[in-house]
Amino acid sequence: MELMAISSLLQWLNDSALAILISENDFLFPWIESIHVLAITTFFGSIAMVDLRLIHISFLERSVHRLSLEILPYTWTAFCIAFVTGGLLFISKAISYAHNEFFLIKMCLLIGAAINMLIFQKITGSQMSSWVPHAQPPRAAKIAGIISLLLWITIIICGRWIGFTLLPTLGS
Amino acid sequence: MRPPFLLDFCASIESTSLSNWIQSQSWVIPTFQTIHLLGISAVLISILMINLRILGIGLKDHPLIFVLSRFTPVINLALIFLVMSGLVMIIGEPARSLANSAFQFKMLCLLIALFIMMIISKAMSEDSQYWQKSNKRQFNLKLLALISLALWVSIVFAGRWIAYT
Numbered sequence: 001m002e003l004m005a006i007s008s009l010l011q012w013l014n015d016s017a018l019a020i021l022i023s024e025n026d027f028l029f030p031w032i033e034s035i036h037v038l039a040i041t042t043f044f045g046s047i048a049m050v051d052l053r054l055i056h057i058s059f060l061e062r063s064v065h066r067l068s069l070e071i072l073p074y075t076w077t078a079f080c081i082a083f084v085t086g087g088l089l090f091i092s093k094a095i096s097y098a099h100n101e102f103f104l105i106k107m108c109l110l111i112g113a114a115i116n117m118l119i120f121q122k123i124t125g126s127q128m129s130s131w132v133p134h135a136q137p138p139r140a141a142k143i144a145g146i147i148s149l150l151l152w153i154t155i156i157i158c159g160r161w162i163g164f165t166l167l168p169t170l171g172s
Numbered sequence: 173m174r175p176p177f178l179l180d181f182c183a184s185i186e187s188t189s190l191s192n193w194i195q196s197q198s199w200v201i202p203t204f205q206t207i208h209l210l211g212i213s214a215v216l217i218s219i220l221m222i223n224l225r226i227l228g229i230g231l232k233d234h235p236l237i238f239v240l241s242r243f244t245p246v247i248n249l250a251l252i253f254l255v256m257s258g259l260v261m262i263i264g265e266p267a268r269s270l271a272n273s274a275f276q277f278k279m280l281c282l283l284i285a286l287f288i289m290m291i292i293s294k295a296m297s298e299d300s301q302y303w304q305k306s307n308k309r310q311f312n313l314k315l316l317a318l319i320s321l322a323l324w325v326s327i328v329f330a331g332r333w334i335a336y337t
Contacts, residue, residue: 030333030335040213041213045216048213153210163335
C-alpha cells in the first residue's frame with residue numbers, strides 16, 4: 001500500500017511539468033548541476049573547517065564557538081542551495097534516482113549526518129560557548145567531528161557514483 | 173579549440189597502456205573525480221575566506237596577512253591533489269578533456285585566478301601593508317578579490333560542463 005503511494009508519487013514527480021522542463025532542456029540540467037557542485041564544495045569546505053577545529057587539528061587560533069558563529073552561516077546557505085538544486089535534479093528523473101542504490105545510500109547518510117548534527121547541537125555542543133578556548137574539545141565533540149567528516153566524504157563519493165550508475169547515464 | 177596537433181597528442185596519450193588501464197577500470201575515473209571534488213572544496217573555502225576578508229565581510233578580527241598565510245598552504249596542498257587527480261582524468265580520457273572548450277576555458281580561468289593570488293601575496297610579501305597604503309590600492313585589491321571569486325565560480329562551472337561539451 002505504502003509502496004504504491006511512493007511509486008505513484010515518483011511517477012507524478014517524474015511526469016510533472018517541472019521535471020519535463022528540466023529534462024527536456026539541454027542547458028537546464030547541467031546548469032542546475034553546476035550550481036549543485038558549487039554549493040556542495042562550498043558546503044563541504046566550510047563544514048570541514050568546523051569539524052577539523054572540533055577534532056582539534058586545525059584553526060586552533062579561534063574557539064569552536066567563534067569559528068562556528070563565523071563559518072556556519074556560509075555552511076547553511078550552501079546547504080540550502082545544494083538541497084534545492086539537488087531536489088530539482090531529483091525531480092527531473094525521480095524514478096531513475098529512486099532506483100539508484102547510490103542515491104538511496106546518499107539519502108540515508110544525509111539523515112545520519114542530520115542526526116549527528118542534532119545530537120551535537122542539542123547535547124554535546126550545547127555548552128560550547130563555555131568551553132576553554134584553546135583546550136581540547138570534549139571527547140564526544142571530537143567524535144561528532146570525525147563522524148561528520150566521514151559521513152560528508154561518503155556522501156560526496158555516493159553523489160559522484162550516481163552520475164555513473166544512473167540509467168540512462170549522463171553527466172559522468 | 174581543436175588544432176590537429178592537439179588531437180594527435182590526445183591520440184598518442186590514448187594509446188598508452190596507462191590510459192588503457194584507466195579506461196578499463198570503471199572505478200578509477202569516479203574515484204579521482206571525488207578526490208578532485210574534495211580538493212575543490214578545500215581551495216574554494218580558502219579562496220572564499222581570503223576574499224571575504226579582503227572585501228571586509230568575514231574574519232574581520234584577523235589581519236589579511238594572517239588569513240593569507242593561514243589558507244595559502246591549504247590551497248597549495250589542495251592544488252597538488254587537484255593537478256594529480258586531474259592528470260589521471262586527462263590520461264584516461266584525453267580527447268574528452270584537453271580538446272574540450274569547457275576544459276580550455278577552465279584552464280584559462282585557473283591561470284588568471286592563480287596569477288591574481290600571486291599578485292596579491294607578492295606585493296604583501298615585500299610590504300605587508302602594501303594594499304592599505306592608498307585608497308586606490310585598497311580599491312584595486314577589492315576589485316582583484318571580486319574577479320578572483322568570479323573566476324573560481326567559473327572554474328567550478330566549467331569543470332562540470334566538461335561532461336556536456
